Amino acid sequence: xxxxxxxxxxxxxxxxxxxxxxxxxxxxxxxxxxxxxxxxxxxxxxxxxxxxxxxxxxxxxxxxxxxxxxxxxxxxxxxxxxxxxxxxxxxxxxxxxxxxxxxxxxxxxxxxxxxxxxxxxxxxxxxxxxxxxxxxxxxxxxxxxxxxxxxxxxxxxxxxxxxxxxxxxxxxxxxxxxxxxxxxxxxxxxxxxxxxxxxxxxxxxxxxxxxxxxxxxxxxxxxxxxxxxxxxxxxxxxxxxxxxxxxxxxxxxxxxxxxxxxxxxxxxxxxxxxxxxxxxxxxxxxxxxxxxxxxxxxxxxxxxxxxxxxxxxxxxxxxxxxxxxxx
Numbered sequence: 045x046x047x048x049x050x051x052x053x054x055x056x057x058x059x060x061x062x063x064x065x066x067x068x069x070x071x072x073x074x075x076x077x078x079x080x081x082x083x084x085x086x087x088x089x090x091x092x093x094x095x096x097x098x099x100x101x102x103x104x105x106x107x108x109x110x111x112x113x114x115x116x117x118x119x120x121x122x123x124x125x126x127x128x129x130x131x132x133x134x135x136x137x138x139x140x141x142x143x144x145x146x147x148x149x150x151x152x153x154x155x156x157x158x159x160x161x162x163x164x165x166x167x168x169x170x171x172x173x174x175x176x177x178x179x180x181x182x183x184x185x186x187x188x189x190x191x192x193x194x195x196x197x198x199x200x201x202x203x204x205x206x207x208x209x210x211x212x213x214x215x216x217x218x219x220x221x222x223x224x225x226x227x228x229x230x231x232x233x234x235x236x237x238x239x240x241x242x243x244x245x246x247x248x249x250x251x252x253x254x255x256x257x258x259x260x261x262x263x264x265x266x267x268x269x270x271x272x273x274x275x276x277x278x279x280x281x282x283x284x285x286x287x288x289x290x291x292x293x294x295x296x297x298x299x300x301x302x303x304x305x306x307x308x309x310x311x312x313x314x315x316x317x318x319x320x321x322x323x324x325x326x327x328x329x330x331x332x333x334x335x336x337x338x339x340x341x342x343x344x345x346x347x348x349x350x351x352x353x354x355x356x357x358x359x360x361x362x363x364x365x366x367x368x369x370x371x
Contacts, residue, residue, distance in 0.1 A: 299341055
């Protein structure tokens with residue numbers, strides 16, 4: 045651990061002290077702590093008041109969240125390939141909690157399962173981010189998505205924890221297979237560009253833009269190959285018949301929400317994915333239809349457009365609670 049820093053005038057622990065407190069939490073909950081680590085922690089806390097304040101804040105927050113899980117960093121740190129970089133990433137994940145106010149951290153914790161919170165690649169609500177894998181494959185994460193990557197000697201594996209990704213596979217000199225694991229089963233890319241979205245705890249949506257993808261349901265139902273220009277839903281129990289993939293099905297990759305005669309309640313549900321909080325639709329206006337291409341970078345403007353073009357009002361309790369109701 046590094047040296048301590050002094051507290052600021054508002055008695056909020058310095059960021060460096062918070063970072064070190066996070067690192068201590070990771071170490072002591074890793075299952076790899078040595079007997080001397082507790083004495084070392086005590087010495088660190090005694091070095092400066094800011095250290096003690098940071099530690100108290102970390103412990104207080106962990107109790108508020110129902111205690112930091114015993115496996116903290118601990119699916120991460122306990123991996124055989126544990127490295128210094130992995131330790132730093134795990135510590136920063138804890139710092140994300142320790143360094144925020146308890147109410148905000150508590151809400152974030154409750155709405156983000158542990159595998160998602162600790163995923164290697166994550167996006168916030170409304171964020172899109174592109175990742176280039178070591179093999180040259182490209183992965184675009186949509187809003188509120190989480191993904192783990194495991195590139196092994198015989199296989200390239202993505203584990204989709206939440207949200208949606210667009211994958212463009214690269215040719216592999218070692219001829220390793222490229223698979224995506226989901227709660228519903230596995231997808232094997234057959235030289236392709238495809239999108240995968242988790243619709244709920246068991247249902248997955250697959251859209252194939254190029255090549256083909258083999259779907260293997262988790263519970264042993266027959267495999268099915270989905271070709272370019274097709275889409276389907278599948279669960280752990282089976283694969284639905286594929287349907288044609290619309291031209292604008294992957295418009296989100298360009299930051300666009302595309303609607304072609306979409307019901308307003310379905311549109312509201314889609315829009316809600318891209319802004320913090322909730323967008324609800326009164327059943328009285330849910331059957332209204334909407335068409336257009338909407339830029340997701342400005343959801344407030346989209347709400348204003350709904351008010352201007354449809355017989356609805358946009359009622360807001362706060363920015364985070366929006367309801368579409370009849371005029």
